[in-house]
Amino acid sequence: MKAAIMGVGSLGTIIGALIAKNGGDCILIDANKAHVAALNEKGATVTGKMQLNNIPVKAITPDQMEGIYDIVILLAKQTYNDIALKQLLPHLGPSSVVCTLQNGIPEESVGAIIGTERVVGGVVGWGASFRGPGVSELTSDVSAMRYELGEVDGKITERLKKIQELLALTGTCVMVNNLMGLRWAKVIQNATLSGMSAALGATYAQILDDEKATTCAAYVGDEIVKIVRKREIVLEDLVPGWSYYDLAFNNKKELEEAKIWLREYFKPHRPLKASMLQDMEKNIKCEIDYIVGICSDWGKKLGIATPTCDTIVAIVKDFESKKIPLPTMKCLDRFTLIEK
Numbered sequence: 293m294k295a296a297i298m299g300v301g302s303l304g305t306i307i308g309a310l311i312a313k314n315g316g317d318c319i320l321i322d323a324n325k326a327h328v329a330a331l332n333e334k335g336a337t338v339t340g341k342m343q344l345n346n347i348p349v350k351a352i353t354p355d356q357m358e359g360i361y362d363i364v365i366l367l368a369k370q371t372y373n374d375i376a377l378k379q380l381l382p383h384l385g386p387s388s389v390v391c392t393l394q395n396g397i398p399e400e401s402v403g404a405i406i407g408t409e410r411v412v413g414g415v416v417g418w419g420a421s422f423r424g425p426g427v428s429e430l431t432s433d434v435s436a437m438r439y440e441l442g443e444v445d446g447k448i449t450e451r452l453k454k455i456q457e458l459l460a461l462t463g464t465c466v467m468v469n470n471l472m473g474l475r476w477a478k479v480i481q482n483a484t485l486s487g488m489s490a491a492l493g494a495t496y497a498q499i500l501d502d503e504k505a506t507t508c509a510a511y512v513g514d515e516i517v518k519i520v521r522k523r524e525i526v527l528e529d530l531v532p533g534w535s536y537y538d539l540a541f542n543n544k545k546e547l548e549e550a551k552i553w554l555r556e557y558f559k560p561h562r563p564l565k566a567s568m569l570q571d572m573e574k575n576i577k578c579e580i581d582y583i584v585g586i587c588s589d590w591g592k593k594l595g596i597a598t599p600t601c602d603t604i605v606a607i608v609k610d611f612e613s614k615k616i617p618l619p620t621m622k623c624l625d626r627f628t629l630i631e632k
Contacts, residue, residue, distance in 0.1 A: 295458055296321050296361045298376055299368025300331070300351065302420035302567065303393070305428035307365070309336035309347040310462035318458070319361075320351040323372075328353050330426030340420070340429035360385040363455055366392040366402065369571075370582045373398070377405040384410060389451045391441065395482055396582030397475050399444055412452055413471050414441035415478040417530055418463070419564045433560045437463030440530065442471030473528040479587065480516045480527075480536045483601065484509040485558055487584040489566035491607040493619040497562040500555050508627050510550040511600040512584075513539025519590045519598075531557070543632055572611060572618060580608040603627050 297304045300322040308320045308331075322328055328351040335346035354376070361383050368376040373394075384390070384406060391412045392398045403411045417438035421429045430437075439459050441452055446469040459465040468474055488499050488509050499505040517540040520527055527536045534557055541547045568578035584604045591598035607623050610616045 293317075293362045293454065294360065295319070295363040295365070297365045297367060298322075298354075298380060299366060299372070300324075300327065301367065301369075302422040302428045302570075303416060304365075304367040305331075305336050305422070305426075306338050306342070306420055306430055307367075307459070307462050308349050308351075309338055309344050309428075311458065312336070312349045313344065313347050314461040316458060316461045318349075318365075320349055321354055321357065322351065323354055323376075324425070325353060326425045327351075330424075334426050337427045338430055339423065339427065340431055341434055342430045354379040357383050359383065360388060362388055363451075363458065364388070364390045365455075365459075366390050366394060368394070370394050370396060370398055370401070370579055371577050373401060373405070377402065381406055387451075389455070391455050393439070394582075395579055396479065396586055397472075398582070399471070399475075408444070412441065412443050412455065413475065414439050414455075414459075415474055415530065419561060419567075421565065421567075421570060431561070431564045436560050438531075439463060439465040440468050440474050440528070441465065442468045442474060444471055446470060468528060470526060470528055473526045474530070476516070476520050476525050477527045477530050477536050479583065480513055480520075480539065481530060483516060483584045483587055483604075484512045484539070484554065485561070485564075486566035486568060487512060487580075487601070487604045489564075490568040490572060490578065490580060491604040491619055492621050492623050493569060493572075494565075494621055495562070496558055496564045498621065500558060500562065502621065502624070504624050504627070504629075505621070506551045506554055507547070507629060508600055508624070509554055510539060510541065510547055511629055512587075512604070513550065513554075514541055515591065515596070515598045515601055516587050518596050519587060519594060522594045522596060523590070541632065547632070568608070572608070577612060578608065580605055584608075600627065600629070
């Protein structure tokens with residue numbers, strides 16, 4: 293079985309290092325030549341909540357791909373999908389499978405390029421920050437290193453089991469029969485704290501320690517739960533016992549409970565800074581359209597107001613179009629919250 297990770301950034305570096313360390317075989321594919329060179333010359337290094345030094349890995353750039361890959365873990369940012377997937381397509385056979393662990397709801401757009409029959413999906417329950425060529429920092433607790441995988445049609449298949457075996461070398465990996473419920477749960481997880489992190493230029497800790505910022509995050513959750521309910525999608529619990537439906541509220545008491553939920557749920561991830569914000573700091577186009585914008589889009593389709601999601605997107609777009617400098621906590625002034 294020939295396996296690869298495509299898009300070896302903050303998460304992919306750690307996943308690749310752990311697969312190699314624990315006896316797996318996986319080729320790391322990335323367009324960043326300096327990163328690929330460092331991985332080959334020095335190995336992969338993980339800092340932060342896990343310490344791994346110079347783990348030998350095999351890394352290549354997309355133009356160096358050869359033959360057919362049986363399993364590809366797709367971790368490139370969705371903003372690069374058109375380029376990355378067209379490079380990958382000649383190296384996929386009839387039985388090849390691409391497991392997209394990207395943010396948002398990427399299965400449909402990925403399938404449009406490589407064929408829907410080749411696509412499975414999953415979500416990653418932990419975070420990391422890219423620290424430079426060959427180095428990634430694990431910013432979540434090791435105990436949070438978890439994945440949920442699923443087929444779009446909900447079946448538990450042999451190919452899903454093979455992907456599970458590979459990712460189990462890096463953390464807890466389970467298969468689910470409700471991928472869309474899983475995906476939308478992850479959208480809520482990302483849109484709440486990652487969205488606010490991008491809109492305020494802040495870490496999760498800064499958001500959770502600020503009353504209005506946490507309130508905004510709760511409003512984001514409430515807006516998305518309304519969308520999910522209207523679409524009759526059943527949300528999965530990404531962490532057992534933690535229901536995203538608890539972010540829905542109809543009065544001040546329930547809002548306070550939602551804020552408590554957010555602070556407890558994200559406690560292991562307090563040091564985290566959204567990957568979208570990391571991109572913004574580097575003047576790289578971020579995934580706001582796929583993480584928060586998708587909620588605004590569905591709100592418009594369904595006639596559901598999403599003012600908090602809309603404000604997050606507007607702030608990030610204003611930065612990307614150079615109308616404002618990198619956002620700070622002062623951008624909280626742009627959020628208008630209607631009391632229930």
